[in-house]
Amino acid sequence: MITQLRFMLACLLIGGLSSTTIAADEVLLEAELSRARAYIGDEISYQVLVRGSHDGARPSVNFPDSVIAEYRGASSQQFTTMRSINGRQRTVTDAYYKHQYLLRVVKEGEIVIPPASLQQDGKRFTSNQVSVTALFPARAQDDRIEIDLPDRDIYVGESIRARVSWWVADQTQGLSFDTSLFPESFKVSAATPEQHSGDPQVLEIFGNRIQGYVDNAIYQGQPMARLQFDMVITPTQSGAFEFGPVRVVFTRQDDFSRAARMYAESETHQLSVITVPSEGKPSGYQGLIGSFQVLSDASNTKVNVGDPIEFRVLVSGPEPMIGLEPTLESQSLSSNGFRVSPDGWKEVKRTRTSERLFSTTIRATDDSVTEIPAIRLPSFNPETGEFEVFSSSAIPLEVRSVRTVTLRDAVINPTDTDAPVATNDERIELAENPSALWSHPSAQKIRSSPRAFSLKAVSTDPVWITTGLCIAGLPIASLLYVRRSKSHDPRAAEIQRAWKRAKKLHAMGDSVGAIRVYGGAVLDIEPESLTGADLEQLAISKEIVQRSAAILTESESVHYGSLPEARSDTSLLHAMRRDLKSHSATNHRRRTHR
Numbered sequence: 001m002i003t004q005l006r007f008m009l010a011c012l013l014i015g016g017l018s019s020t021t022i023a024a025d026e027v028l029l030e031a032e033l034s035r036a037r038a039y040i041g042d043e044i045s046y047q048v049l050v051r052g053s054h055d056g057a058r059p060s061v062n063f064p065d066s067v068i069a070e071y072r073g074a075s076s077q078q079f080t081t082m083r084s085i086n087g088r089q090r091t092v093t094d095a096y097y098k099h100q101y102l103l104r105v106v107k108e109g110e111i112v113i114p115p116a117s118l119q120q121d122g123k124r125f126t127s128n129q130v131s132v133t134a135l136f137p138a139r140a141q142d143d144r145i146e147i148d149l150p151d152r153d154i155y156v157g158e159s160i161r162a163r164v165s166w167w168v169a170d171q172t173q174g175l176s177f178d179t180s181l182f183p184e185s186f187k188v189s190a191a192t193p194e195q196h197s198g199d200p201q202v203l204e205i206f207g208n209r210i211q212g213y214v215d216n217a218i219y220q221g222q223p224m225a226r227l228q229f230d231m232v233i234t235p236t237q238s239g240a241f242e243f244g245p246v247r248v249v250f251t252r253q254d255d256f257s258r259a260a261r262m263y264a265e266s267e268t269h270q271l272s273v274i275t276v277p278s279e280g281k282p283s284g285y286q287g288l289i290g291s292f293q294v295l296s297d298a299s300n301t302k303v304n305v306g307d308p309i310e311f312r313v314l315v316s317g318p319e320p321m322i323g324l325e326p327t328l329e330s331q332s333l334s335s336n337g338f339r340v341s342p343d344g345w346k347e348v349k350r351t352r353t354s355e356r357l358f359s360t361t362i363r364a365t366d367d368s369v370t371e372i373p374a375i376r377l378p379s380f381n382p383e384t385g386e387f388e389v390f391s392s393s394a395i396p397l398e399v400r401s402v403r404t405v406t407l408r409d410a411v412i413n414p415t416d417t418d419a420p421v422a423t424n425d426e427r428i429e430l431a432e433n434p435s436a437l438w439s440h441p442s443a444q445k446i447r448s449s450p451r452a453f454s455l456k457a458v459s460t461d462p463v464w465i466t467t468g469l470c471i472a473g474l475p476i477a478s479l480l481y482v483r484r485s486k487s488h489d490p491r492a493a494e495i496q497r498a499w500k501r502a503k504k505l506h507a508m509g510d511s512v513g514a515i516r517v518y519g520g521a522v523l524d525i526e527p528e529s530l531t532g533a534d535l536e537q538l539a540i541s542k543e544i545v546q547r548s549a550a551i552l553t554e555s556e557s558v559h560y561g562s563l564p565e566a567r568s569d570t571s572l573l574h575a576m577r578r579d580l581k582s583h584s585a586t587n588h589r590r591r592t593h594r
Contacts, residue, residue, distance in 0.1 A: 027052040029059060029127035031116050038105050039137040039261045041176045041249025046101040048116045048127055056097040059116040059127070066107035066134065068178060072100040105134045106179045136263065137249065142169035143264035144219065145246055147231075153272045157322045158289045158382050159234045163193065164246055166227045166264070167219045175250040177205045179263075182244070185237040187320070191230040191353075203229060234320060235273040243269045276380050280387050284330045287323030288379040292316065296375050296392040299531055305367055305402045310531045312348075312359045313375050313392065319354055327377055328358055337369040338362045341533075361533055367401035495521045499577065506573050514573050515548050522580060540579035547572055 027050065034045035046069070048059050056074055063069040077096045105111065111134055115126040148163040182188045190205035198215025205212075212229035219226070235241070247265035254260065276289070292315055299310035315324060328345045341361040348357040362372070372395040381388050498521030506514040516527035519535055532549030551572070 027118060027120055027123075027125040029116055029118060029125055031113070031127040031130050033113075033130045033132055035132065037133045037135065039249065040105055040108055040134055040179050041137075041263065042105055042261070044103050044105065044132065046103050046113065046130070048099045048101075050097040050099065050118060051094060053095070053097055053118065053120060056095075057118060057120070058099055059118040061101070061116045062114055063103070064111060064113065066105065066109070066111045067113075068104040068106060070102045070104075072102055074099045104176070104178055105132070108134045108136055110134075137261035138263075140169060140250075140252065140262040140264045143167060143262075145248065145264055145266040147244065147246055147266050147269060149243070149269055149271070153274045154233075154235055155289055155380065155382050156235055156238050156273055156275050157287055159232055159318045159320060161191070161194070162231045162233055164229055164231055164266075166248060168225045168227060170252055172250040172252050175248050177246065177248050179249060180206075180244065180246045180265075183235075183241040185235060185239075186241070186243070187232075187234040187236065189232050191232050193228055193230045196228065198226075198228070201227070205229065232319065234322075235271075238273045238275050241271050241273065243271045277385075282378040282387050282389055284327065284376060285378040285380075285387065286326035286330060288321065288327055288377060289323075289382060290318040290321075290379060291381060291383075291388070292377050292379060292390045294375055294377055294390050294392040296372070296395060298372055298395050298397070301396060302398045302400075302526075303364060304400045304526065305365065306363050307525060308361050308363055308531050308534055309372075310359060310533070311362045311372060312357060313345075314355065314357050315377065316355045321356060324356065324377075328375070331373075331375060333362060333373065336373050337364060337366050338372070339365050361531065364397065364399045367399045369397060369399050371395060371397050491524075497521075502573060511572065512551055515551060515576070518573065518576065519548070538576075538580065540576060544572070544575050544579055548576060 030049040030051075032047060032049070038044050048061070050056070050059060056076055058071070058074065061069070075098050077098070079094050079096070080091060110131055112129060112131045115129050117124055117126045119125075144167040146165045146167075148165070150160055150162075154160060177190075188206060190203070190208045190210045192211045193213060196213040198213040200211045201214050203210055203212045210229060212227055214225060214227050216223060217226050218224075231246075233243075245265040245268055247263060249261065249263045251259050252262050276287075295314040297312045297314075299312075300307075303309060313328065315321065325345065325347075333340050339362065343360070345358045345360045348359055350357055374391045374394045377390045379388055379390060380386075495518075498517050502514040502518035505511075505517060513527070516530045519525075519538065520527040520530045523530070523534055523537055525534060530552070532552045535545050535549050535552075538545065
């Protein structure tokens, strides 16, 4: 009986411990909203309280499109309590993580936020769902919003500007345009007016921080304050669409200093979006719409065949310039005597709007090339309804040939009439080799020779005696050559001279010229042909490469007038020299130009 009682107590204890372990592994999520009712345009708080999580991971929430959600971070708290577990009082510490969101209501009606979820240890835990009722505030009867849209059809991919004018009846604050309605296939953003008057006012509209303008004007015979800004509209699909209304929700005080939420909105406009005509498309057209200006520039215009040239193109025109990248990729540089970098065009970040800068590396493949061809941008002009081609100017180029001596030149016996005759006019003509030590007759002549082989004749042949002595003395000659080359290496001497010139340029404040002279000598590239990309071939630290390349890039980008002058770094040239010496960079071989 006592044994059975002990067994039952043990089972109860094990069961209690098991249930305690399961409870400790449970993760509890609880969601709540700060308000059950809100006006359209209002901001409300949403939070998810997580208990039992290991690391406070952020839960997943699928917010509906009737709210704009912004995650504001998480906070944690710990609570220590006394609990009775299996009849014993124990101290238990619980951790709570509170994840905060800020929601802006943009549509009216009942808005349901589905349960938040969290994955932990292969299990999925969910919270409760919450809801809020969104209502329109009172409409401001004396405020008016007008949109100035083009009175014509709009083309797919075309960007148009629409002027928004809000006639404000009284003092307002806390304004929001986020509840405006636009077709899903339209890209809409706010922009600072190109033509404006009045006092500037910073606004945050549709996620863009812009500068609007406030002035006083006459509306229907009455003086009123007016706020103006622009919208940039780009449709991506054809069809008939309802655009708007543009709506603003704001707070206004009455004569008794009582604040009330109100709204004003524009009328809805009908817009027709059509596709670009297929007739008359020029070759290379990739969807560009609008009028553009194209400027091109090259880092150097006097090069050897195969030298790298950093080629840049600056395009100014209406954003978002849909089709610009494919248009640049379709340029026929390769068919005009150039080899284009396999990386293609890379965009350089710009601070100016309506302006985009691209760069690539090209190399002339032949000395007959006389210019870098113009960059063509075929585009459709929506104002005229016709296609146009905007282009840059061709850049004159001087390309010097690079002649190479091949092993074929050295081993052919000029006296052998059966040997193939070189037909390459550009190959340097070598002098005849009278000793013929490094040439041999053709196989046919060897087989047809009437002379029998005689070791005695070979041993008394002056040619073979000389050959044997040369072979025996080859190790000694090699040792002497190595010793001599270390003290009389023309490449090392050339690099040393370049180092002296670079130090003088650096002392004069020309850090760009110093890097070009010294880096060009090490890489055997003419200084004016050196680019930032070439420096990556140097056996030096990545940091020194990046800093040196940045100086070259900045100096070359000054042509466009929007980047600062190249910065001088007094330690950079010496750091480059130190790294090169530690990596034995002076032993680089002369490049073979192609």
